[in-house]
Amino acid sequence: MPLRVYNTQSGKKEEFQPLVPGKVGMYVCGVTVYDYCHIGHARANIVFDIVYRYLQYSNYDVTYVRNYTDVDDKIIARANERGISSQELAEEFIQAFDEDMAALGLRKPTHEPKATAYMEQIIALVEQLIDKDMAYESAGDVYYSVDKFPSYLKLSKRNMEEMLAGARIAPGELKRNPMDFALWKSAKPGEPSWESPWGAGRPGWHIECSAMSSALLGTSFDIHGGGRDLIFPHHENEIAQSEAASGKPFVKYWLHNGFVNVDQEKMSKSLGNFFTIRDILKSYDPEVVRFFNLTAHYRSPIDFSDQNLEEARIGLSRFYEALAQLDKALAKADTNAESGAVAAALAEPVERLVQLEERFRSAMDDDFNTALAIANMFDAVRAINRILAEASHLNGQLQAILAKGRDDLLKVGDVLGLFGSNPAAWLARSAQEGLSESGLSAADIDALIVERRQARANRDFARADQIRDELAAKGVLLLDGPEGTNWKMK
RNA sequence: GGCUCCGUCGCCAAGUGGUAAGGCAGAGGUCUGCAAAAUCUCCAUCACCAGUUCGAAUCUGGUCGGAGCCUCCA
Incomplete structure (x- = not known):
């Protein structure tokens, strides 16, 4: 087209x-x-x-x-x-x-x-x-x-x-x-x-x-x-x-x-x-400002407000979360994994991922419709997350599809000036935004995480939850994962 | 007054003749010690009225509401 x-x-x-x-x-x-x-x-x-x-x-x-x-x-x-x-x-x-x-x-x-x-x-x-x-x-x-x-x-x-x-x-x-x-x-x-x-x-x-x-x-x-x-x-x-x-x-x-x-x-x-x-870059990441601008068509008026910027921040972090998960999964994947057919259950997300660049282009070809382009990119994110969540293990075929999907997402992102940061680094930065207002330091939080880990190991869930609630009250969210506990600011 | 333009789910926002994308928020399920994240499912008939059409959010006319430009301005 x-x-x-x-x-x-x-x-x-x-x-x-x-x-x-x-x-x-x-x-x-x-x-x-x-x-x-x-x-x-x-x-x-x-x-x-x-x-x-x-x-x-x-x-x-x-x-x-x-x-x-x-x-x-x-x-x-x-x-x-x-x-x-x-x-x-x-x-x-x-x-x-x-x-x-x-x-x-x-x-x-x-x-x-x-x-x-x-x-x-x-x-x-x-x-x-x-x-x-x-x-x-x-x-x-x-x-x-x-x-x-x-x-x-x-x-x-x-x-x-x-x-x-x-x-x-x-x-x-x-x-x-x-x-x-x-x-x-x-x-x-x-x-x-x-x-x-x-x-x-x-x-x-x-x-x-x-x-x-x-x-x-x-x-x-x-x-x-x-x-x-x-x-x-x-x-x-x-x-x-x-x-x-x-x-x-x-x-x-x-x-x-x-x-x-x-x-x-x-x-x-x-x-x-x-x-x-x-002024605005003191409170918001430049990429969030850019992302916010692109969520509406360029000819429409946009409304600058804290709520809208915050939504943009959350939306952008969804991309970085997916990219970070994908990087982690690909790094862990067995490079000698056998090739094989893609499970029928994954046919749809795989198809979505494969179509990303084409759908991006067709949105942009229509008078630079960045809002539609981003919607298509969100579809790709869901596809990536779904493959990662549902595939019991990544065979050679899936690894290739995911690697290509990652490259495509970064490529179309670059056309929009997005995803230029390392995903893990961006998330880490974003996680710490607002830390200073909480009155806590990263070391304080880490110490509490260690204490809580011990409590959990002892099945002292009351104490574990108490620590989490205390931190939550100060805006710190604890995220338990298979490799331990991470945290981020709300 | 003239000229442009807009009114789509609680909020943001695509779609401009073929039967409503996406995000945020929300409800329920899976996962979890419990959560979070992720995922699955659910969640609108398009300001109003009258027309054109087999068919309209999408075209025409009207009504109501809103914005911008007409002076420097992204």
């Missing part, structure tokens, strides 16, 4: 056919680097990380471009507040962004251009638009003339008259049409600026992306992504600029991710429900 993607432009799922067979050019709007990134940025970047990974997994040669907007009103304002240069501020938050993305386990894009490094291309593009009479200079500013671009608003499906009703021109802006937007802004005193044919100034936001994408991907490319909120005006304006300049279609597929809400409300600084990536 071919890959199908939902295109915001058409409002439909379309079969994905890149402009050049086997190659994909993809541009995603990055961040304006004036503050730490929040969990909404995390979602957008995780979503397109998955798109990137899945296209690579599907054997496309992908060129992925994600920019840094490092010149902007907000950067200037924040830099002035702190008494440092815009450039210093931008560099600080570029580094912070890189750290956050690395912590979340994102694959590095092919190119991460900074807008300020493309000033020449930006100016050339603005000149080109003026030459084509699509833009005009006005007192040192340059504006794009939306009336000259007949298909303006085709992406956001808005109506020009309606838009005009609510539009107004800010004081000092000399626009012909209130909807015209700035390609170049003349410099005010103390602002960073670049020389241009229209005097010293700096680029408008939209033109930066048009210039960087065409420089690195060409004037037409396959995928452009970003958050829903960027559809208008940012992406609409990119289309107007790029298509007017090149005379060619700009982007084939527009992909937009849904928003993150917090406890059912829009996240905003004023509501006080605003979380940066760094």
Whole structure:
């Protein structure tokens, strides 16, 4: 089945056919680097990380471009507040962004251009638009003339008259049409600026992306992504600029991710429900955050809450539990075991396991349906657990099936950026989370486990249960197994 | 007001014409000294109304409820 993607432009799922067979050019709007990134940025970047990974997994040669907007009103304002240069501020938050993305386990894009490094291309593009009479200079500013671009608003499906009703021109802006937007802004005193044919100034936001994408991907490319909120005006304006300049279609597929809400409300600084990536990683494992993001479709809104994150943690640990059990069983299995037929009772789980990768692919081919993909992966987990629980011994055949199933699960997990840790190590880490709040140390617990083992050996179950209850009251759960007793935090 | 979109089990969440995936929680069985984990079984007719259709959660119209965008924003 071919890959199908939902295109915001058409409002439909379309079969994905890149402009050049086997190659994909993809541009995603990055961040304006004036503050730490929040969990909404995390979602957008995780979503397109998955798109990137899945296209690579599907054997496309992908060129992925994600920019840094490092010149902007907000950067200037924040830099002035702190008494440092815009450039210093931008560099600080570029580094912070890189750290956050690395912590979340994102694959590095092919190119991460900074807008300020493309000033020449930006100016050339603005000149080109003026030459084509699509833009005009006005007192040192340059504006794009939306009336000259007949298909303006085709992406956001808005109506020009309606838009005009609510539009107004800010004081000092000399626009012909209130909807015209700035390609170049003349410099005010103390602002960073670049020389241009229209005097010293700096680029408008939209033109930066048009210039960087065409420089690195060409004037037409396959995928452009970003958050829903960027559809208008940012992406609409990119289309107007790029298509007017090149005379060619700009982007084939527009992909937009849904928003993150917090406890059912829009996240905003004023509501006080605003979380940066760094905040959240203090309480949650990065892989849990990623897993949580993938349990819903990328276009749907997701609700960030402790309960939902906790559910994600439990769900992810189910995978790691199964992988750890599987590793243990395979390590113990007799490598010289005879080959033989699989018992009829195990035919179904074996079949499920064998089909994992195919089912994963068919879910992902349907507009990157990670929620369905994960459901299919849970089926594989149940299959593994069931084989381990029901097979009296692992013959050569079953060992091969389980080993292959393990490899497949890790392989599809890697496409989603999951299961990168050693299962036993991940579980051990997860087990100890919250230990410090219990007031106990691992050594305390081990000592009690030893005492309890003795009690159990003496069939003093009252004392054994008392120890377990005491620990349970402090959030420590004892797990008796054939090889002794383990523990984990609730 | 305009434009997008949503309303599926207690909670999260797929499915968009062929008779409801998955996870969490819950009930019961197996295992266990007892538990936990694992496993097995059970647990929804898809906000409401009216249509189209052999057949609708899925299409059409309407009603109610909710969200986002229309200004910087992932």
